Amino acid sequence: MKYQKARLDTRGKLRLTxxxxxxxxxxxxxxxxxxxxxxxxxxTPSDVKLNPFGLxxxxxWENITTAWTVGSFGNYFLNSFLLTVPSTLLVVVLSTMxxxxxxxxxxxxxxxxxYVVVVGLLVPFFTYMIPLYFQLRGMGLLDSLLGVNLxxxxxxxxxxxxxxxAFFSDLPAELDQAARVDGASEWQIFLRVMLxxxxxxxxxxxxxxxxxxxxxxxxxxxxxxxxxxxxxxTGLYLFLGGRSIDIGxxxxxxxxxxxxxxxxxxxxxxxxxxxxxxxxxxx
Amino acid sequence: xxxxxPQTPVPPAPGPARGQGRPTQAGSSAVTRKxxxxxxxxxxxxxxxxxxxxxxxxxxxxxxxxxxxxxGIDPSPPWIGLSNFTELAQDPDVWAAFKNNVIWIVVGTxxxxxVGLAFALLVWTVHRGSRWYRLAFFFPYVLPxxxxxxxxxxxxxxxxxxxxxxxxxxxxxxxxxxxxxxxxTALYAVLGTAVWTAAAFVFIIVLSALRNVDADLMDAARxxxxxxxxxxxxxxxxxxxxxxxxxxxxxxxxxxxxxDIIFVMTxxxxxxxxxxxxxYAYSSAFQLNRISYGTTLxxxxxxxxxxxxxxxxxxQRRLSLQGMGA
Numbered sequence: 001m002k003y004q005k006a007r008l009d010t011r012g013k014l015r016l017t018x019x020x021x022x023x024x025x026x027x028x029x030x031x032x033x034x035x036x037x038x039x040x041x042x043x044t045p046s047d048v049k050l051n052p053f054g055l056x057x058x059x060x061w062e063n064i065t066t067a068w069t070v071g072s073f074g075n076y077f078l079n080s081f082l083l084t085v086p087s088t089l090l091v092v093v094l095s096t097m098x099x100x101x102x103x104x105x106x107x108x109x110x111x112x113x114x115y116v117v118v119v120g121l122l123v124p125f126f127t128y129m130i131p132l133y134f135q136l137r138g139m140g141l142l143d144s145l146l147g148v149n150l151x152x153x154x155x156x157x158x159x160x161x162x163x164x165x166a167f168f169s170d171l172p173a174e175l176d177q178a179a180r181v182d183g184a185s186e187w188q189i190f191l192r193v194m195l196x197x198x199x200x201x202x203x204x205x206x207x208x209x210x211x212x213x214x215x216x217x218x219x220x221x222x223x224x225x226x227x228x229x230x231x232x233x234t235g236l237y238l239f240l241g242g243r244s245i246d247i248g249x250x251x252x253x254x255x256x257x258x259x260x261x262x263x264x265x266x267x268x269x270x271x272x273x274x275x276x277x278x279x280x281x282x283x
Numbered sequence: 284x285x286x287x288x289p290q291t292p293v294p295p296a297p298g299p300a301r302g303q304g305r306p307t308q309a310g311s312s313a314v315t316r317k318x319x320x321x322x323x324x325x326x327x328x329x330x331x332x333x334x335x336x337x338x339x340x341x342x343x344x345x346x347x348x349x350x351x352x353x354x355g356i357d358p359s360p361p362w363i364g365l366s367n368f369t370e371l372a373q374d375p376d377v378w379a380a381f382k383n384n385v386i387w388i389v390v391g392t393x394x395x396x397x398v399g400l401a402f403a404l405l406v407w408t409v410h411r412g413s414r415w416y417r418l419a420f421f422f423p424y425v426l427p428x429x430x431x432x433x434x435x436x437x438x439x440x441x442x443x444x445x446x447x448x449x450x451x452x453x454x455x456x457x458x459x460x461x462x463x464x465x466x467x468t469a470l471y472a473v474l475g476t477a478v479w480t481a482a483a484f485v486f487i488i489v490l491s492a493l494r495n496v497d498a499d500l501m502d503a504a505r506x507x508x509x510x511x512x513x514x515x516x517x518x519x520x521x522x523x524x525x526x527x528x529x530x531x532x533x534x535x536x537x538x539x540x541x542x543d544i545i546f547v548m549t550x551x552x553x554x555x556x557x558x559x560x561x562x563y564a565y566s567s568a569f570q571l572n573r574i575s576y577g578t579t580l581x582x583x584x585x586x587x588x589x590x591x592x593x594x595x596x597x598x599q600r601r602l603s604l605q606g607m608g609a
């Protein structure tokens with residue numbers, strides 16, 4: 001009996017080792033494009049010409065500095081923040097407000113208002129992106145930080161409202177009743193009682209929205225035609241247009257584009273995953 | 284969309300219940316209700332204004348654009364009725380793009396489902412290092428598509444790319460080619476990249492669903508002498524089916540409106556070999572200035588997707604109801 005159990009254990013162990021071996025091999029395959037990017041970005045320019053995709057055959061920061069200065073990726077980097085941070089703040093603040101109202105405050109017109117949010121959740125950006133271009137042009141918002149921030153925010157608002165509404169709905173009803181008995185105003189109940197209890201939701205929504213807006217390609221492609229506030233995504237695409245020659249700086253530019261994403265992802269994996277899991281609902 | 288989405292607004296918790304509990308404070312309850320209504324309207328107003336201006340209004344405009352012939356300049360474009368639709372139905376490029384879309388949807392949905400499920404099952408059964416595996420398998424999905432396109436372009440590069448090198452290394456040198464430049468392979472090459480990212484998405488969702496698989500049921504099945512394949516088919520899959528269908532819906536619907544990755548990697552070329560409805564709509568509107576035609580195409584993409592969304596949603600709801608009943 002004992003012998004048999006021991007034998008089973010070694011078999012199980014062998015199997016587990018095999019699994020880990022397979023998993024490590026697969027994860028290397030999955031991560032390989034990232035390894036390739038880092039390797040090519042950190043080569044010396046002459047090595048890039050000879051052997052652009054050989055892994056880690058030389059080392060230099062030159063491609064990075066070239067991309068940052070000559071390739072304007074420094075500007076793009078700044079622009080990405082200018083387009084991502086305000087739009088993310090806007091989504092998080094307005095969604096938290098809206099989510100709270102839909103979850104806990106009966107108000108006239110709530111049914112219709114909620115219907116509008118549902119429509120926003122169901123209709124893909126594709127459907128209205130072309131008319132929106134001419135609308136923005138008419139409003140003088142094309143090529144402007146304000147316009148693109150507002151568009152980016154509006155594409156994330158419906159989802160954000162849903163997301164935050166779920167968090168507020170989960171809070172017990174006794175909470176606001178008790179606060180009301182204590183003489184708290186509706187504002188105070190929202191800001192002092194409820195808001196502190198949904199910080200995890202706000203965190204996940206912030207990270208998720210930041211990544212989505214940072215990665216957004218179509219919105220800046222369409223609505224920043226002149227390129228004054230061009231972010232990393234469309235900047236990288238533009239740089240790719242002059243393809244073939246400058247693989248080194250292109251790799252460096254790619255690295256600059258994805259580095260904040262990777263850092264955020266590794267540092268806040270839980271929030272990112274939570275955000276994307278519920279983001280799935282959006283489709 | 285679909286899925287867990289809203290169904291009905293959650294009933295407001297406070298208000299009436301409170302009034303019942305404390306009949307003496309009925310007067311202040313009315314005050315409370317008024318204050319709540321005021322705050323509620325105040326809180327949703329900015330959200331409503333933004334959504335109305337940047338979503339509802341352009342949507343209404345889209346509905347107008349499809350019946351006129353707008354070239355981007357003319358302030359009062361001529362009304363042409365259904366001409367955009369009839370032209371679209373007779374445009375061979377539309378049908379070619381549609382065919383590519385169908386291939387994209389079929390391959391781009393099934394392959395990530397299989398790969399993502401396999402990854403999730405593998406990671407689910409190990410404990411040590413699962414944080415690293417989760418990170419490695421999920422990270423392709425969080426990257427910007429442009430960056431993904433650039434790097435995969437190098438992997439597919441004809442002379443020095445890793446794919447051709449790997450093929451030569453294993454003795455399949457005769458298969459090497461310029462994957463993105465060859466009209467026969469371009470679409471599948473881009474699809475390969477898309478599968479890489481979509482599998483990551485399927486992986487993370489299925490893995491989270493696997494966490495909820497009933498451990499007692501698994502143990503019982505193990506005691507009954509089932510092998511791991513039987514447990515997968517009869518115990519695991521039925522339990523994760525609703526989530527699996529949700530992922531299927533999302534991936535499938537994403538296949539209708541695919542744009543970024545194709546636009547970056549091939550721009551629809553060579554010679555339209557990778558054009559899908561999305562890239563064709565874009566080039567019609569913004570390169571050929573056929574604004575109305577492009578809008579009509581974009582609208583068609585949405586309309587085509589609706590029946591699938593409804594169907595999958597129904598199926599999924601029925602399944603999760605069954606799950607609850609069982």
